[in-house]
Amino acid sequence: METPEGLRAILADPKGAVIGLDFDGTLSPIVPDPDTARIHPRGPALLARLGGLVGAVAVVTGRPAATAVEYGSLAGVPGVVVLGHYGLERWEAGTLTAPPVHPGLARARAELPRLIEGVPGARLEDKERSVAVHTRGTAAPQATLDALRDPVAKLAAEVGLAVEPGKFVLELRPPGIDKGTALGAFLAERAARSVLFAGDDLGDLAAFAAVRASGLPGVTVFSGSAEASAEIAAQADLVVDGPDGVMDLLASIADAIER
């Protein structure tokens, strides 16, 4: 396969490159229980290696930054920056910065259990600054997700939150920021000269768009799977085979820089 132009730019000037990576489905294999997700075994060492070669490595995730740090064993990865809650939170060198909790969260948290009452296998993930409704554990995950879309959207509108859809998940979170604004601001802060972003879910499309909007040589990578979305694949320059494929790609980039 021909090397995309953005990747060639990264290899030619690695210290100008920002590598942005989603967590679930990209660095961490998808598992049924969100609490048991952990970074790919090759992840921490590879991120540390890459971090020493490129301008910056950032994990951009819908998870709370502290959760990504814990599940990703990222505290031991020098220089890595974690932009959590779609950029609302930032973790760097052991310091977490975060705004106050959105006032609509309390009511969302109180009312969501009623919406999933009588739906066996549906579960809530309370992330403090957002709440996610998961349907992966139900008998019909997609149909259940579709049935919950309208009531969840109505509640979100009433409390001033946005709905972020993902893989068998509807998340209620503060509006006004997404992975695109988070990545775009990080690229400007680091005066990036090239960028790679890898993701696997709908929330990552904003980051793909930010790569394009930056005007930098850039490459978008889709971490594909059996749950693959054609919409995301269509917007990616490269498609790899899930977190295993992401690890292989990152290793090949590190190898090529060191060569």
Ligand SMILES: O=P(O)(O)OC[C@H]1O[C@H](O[C@H]2O[C@H](CO)[C@@H](O)[C@H](O)[C@H]2O)[C@H](O)[C@@H](O)[C@@H]1O
């Ligand atoms: O931005 P991300 O790092 O990709 O986070 C997006 C959501 O990921 C998690 O849910 C997804 O992964 C789970 C564990 O593999 C899986 O069980 C679930 O079905 C997926 O939707 C996380 O639990 C959510 O809070 C994140 O928003």
